[in-house]
Amino acid sequence: MKIFTWVLTIMALGLAVFNATKLNFDALFEGESYTAVLTIIAALCAVILLQILRISKKIELLNKRRK
Secondary structure, three states, rough: OOHHOOOOOHHHHHHHHHOOOOOOOOOOOHHHHHHHHHHHHHHHHHHHHHHHHHHHHHHHHHHHHHH
């Protein structure tokens, strides 16, 4: 599970970087640039959720060790 979350995190960050190259700062909320902004936001949300999952699994493992 640890490797899976890291692979997905790297893929999401790569997607965010790729879409950052598609941004047109003169018209940020028009056409392809708008799609890139939404995709960057979605990728960053995925990264946050994956890190929360990774931390919760670590906490779960620590709780099992204490019992």
